[in-house]
Amino acid sequence: MSRRLRVDWPSCRARGLCHELLPELVDLDEWGYPVVAGEVTDALLADARAAVRACPRLALRLTDR
Amino acid sequence: MSALASPVPVPQEVAVHEGPALLAGLTDGPSLAAHRGRYGALPEVGLAALRELIRASGLRGRGGAAFPFVRKLDTAAGSTASRAPGRRGGREAVVVVNLSEGEPGSAKDSALALTRPHLVLDGAVATACALRAREVHVVVAGDRPAVRESVVRALDERDDAVPIRQHATEPRFVGGQARAVVELLAGRPNLPVTSWAPEAVAGLAGRPTLLSNAETWAHVGLLVLRGGAAYRHHGTDREPGTTLLTLTRPGFVPHVHEVGYGTRLRDLLPPGVHGHPALVGGFHGSWATWPTLRAARVSVPGMSALGAPLGAGVLLAPGGSCPLTLTSRVVDYLAGQSAGRCGPCHNGLPALASVVRELVHGDADGGVSGAAGRAGRLAALVTGRGACAHPDGTARLVRSVLAVFPDEVAEHAAGRCAVEPVGSAAEDAGEVAS
Ligand code: SF4
Ligand code: SF4
Numbered sequence: 001m002s003r004r005l006r007v008d009w010p011s012c013r014a015r016g017l018c019h020e021l022l023p024e025l026v027d028l029d030e031w032g033y034p035v036v037a038g039e040v041t042d043a044l045l046a047d048a049r050a051a052v053r054a055c056p057r058l059a060l061r062l063t064d065r
Numbered sequence: 066m067s068a069l070a071s072p073v074p075v076p077q078e079v080a081v082h083e084g085p086a087l088l089a090g091l092t093d094g095p096s097l098a099a100h101r102g103r104y105g106a107l108p109e110v111g112l113a114a115l116r117e118l119i120r121a122s123g124l125r126g127r128g129g130a131a132f133p134f135v136r137k138l139d140t141a142a143g144s145t146a147s148r149a150p151g152r153r154g155g156r157e158a159v160v161v162v163n164l165s166e167g168e169p170g171s172a173k174d175s176a177l178a179l180t181r182p183h184l185v186l187d188g189a190v191a192t193a194c195a196l197r198a199r200e201v202h203v204v205v206a207g208d209r210p211a212v213r214e215s216v217v218r219a220l221d222e223r224d225d226a227v228p229i230r231q232h233a234t235e236p237r238f239v240g241g242q243a244r245a246v247v248e249l250l251a252g253r254p255n256l257p258v259t260s261w262a263p264e265a266v267a268g269l270a271g272r273p274t275l276l277s278n279a280e281t282w283a284h285v286g287l288l289v290l291r292g293g294a295a296y297r298h299h300g301t302d303r304e305p306g307t308t309l310l311t312l313t314r315p316g317f318v319p320h321v322h323e324v325g326y327g328t329r330l331r332d333l334l335p336p337g338v339h340g341h342p343a344l345v346g347g348f349h350g351s352w353a354t355w356p357t358l359r360a361a362r363v364s365v366p367g368m369s370a371l372g373a374p375l376g377a378g379v380l381l382a383p384g385g386s387c388p389l390t391l392t393s394r395v396v397d398y399l400a401g402q403s404a405g406r407c408g409p410c411h412n413g414l415p416a417l418a419s420v421v422r423e424l425v426h427g428d429a430d431g432g433v434s435g436a437a438g439r440a441g442r443l444a445a446l447v448t449g450r451g452a453c454a455h456p457d458g459t460a461r462l463v464r465s466v467l468a469v470f471p472d473e474v475a476e477h478a479a480g481r482c483a484v485e486p487v488g489s490a491a492e493d494a495g496e497v498a499s
Binding site for chain 2 (some may be wrong): 006007008009010011012013014029031032033035061063
């Protein structure tokens, strides 16, 4: 089972904070919406949790699938 | 932005052909009396017996994903059993018949509603009773009034132990998407939302929600009424049973056929489309060339292996008219149907549509390879980035047109189309010659 960062797309408003907090995993597309790549490794877990907490739209979640 | 009209209109009429199982005895008409006359009373089946019937049949969902239905049933049944602490009576399940074909090229669920509504309802009611479900919901497409009337008439005739409620979706391509339907039932806007758990675990009001399209329920109904041997009588040993297919030709009333798995696809295609490609699986589907179609048999794994998955059984056959032009119009339409909720879909699909338009109309920036490359990149970019699979399906169509018609794409980019426009003399000649 791999831990992933998932975006609740209808909630996301492209504020881009997730990219600033977690550039290792989150890129932005040409419209400013996050492009999430790969699995949340243990090394990135703390930063991923911080991004989830910081998203002003509560649009990020850590999931197990 | 006003959405562009679908290149294939939502069908208001359907030509339904007599079939071996679900569509047997069409001349009896759709009434409850005729249905009971043919099949008898709906027997009561316990959950274990129903599960075994469905498991042994190998029934897969007929909404497009071909997911084994027994697994969905098990999930719903298991989620019913796991009572939320402190909640009296546990988590009663909800059964949903999804009759809302949002895909304009599809008419098979409409065909069932018009000709076999009680088979569909029997499947849902038998399952609801086995699960001790709280209620059954029947969701029809708001823009198919004849279907709605037929369902209302059928519900008026029945007297079931479980309450059945009827609803209508907004006329929108994604209005029939599972989560959008659950939202509608919950009294919220009929739009997809992010799904954090399968509907069968937590759907309507957090209850286990067993939602499936009309064809799946009709197969369940027939299994309960006629037993598993009758189901396995059709199809092949490895893939038993029958399936419904919608043959849609622009400018014609759609035709719905029921065939056993293993049937040669070309036997279903009228001579007028022989020799030409077809879009398999509808607007979210994949193009197949005539050699592929000619060799294909109706089969879920078989068609997937050919790169043209059956999906919900739509065969969109434009005959001799240009598949690229049609694709561009479909992508334009799909881009306008995104409902605009999710940024990547709202921005990405119009961008994708405009690149496809450039390719097809021969004014591509940077030539054909540049535009094809951009189309491929945009298709990859939108995939998996929405609350529903609409961007994924649209991207699939674009990737398919690039992969199946590379020479035609190059011709178009150079300002040429090898195919005569629709309705031309060449096409009429094709009808006779093929
Ligand atoms: S921080 Fe939240 S709202 Fe902003 S781009 Fe990331 S997911 Fe979207
Ligand atoms: S992915 Fe597109 S179609 Fe689906 S809900 Fe989001 S915006 Fe609407």
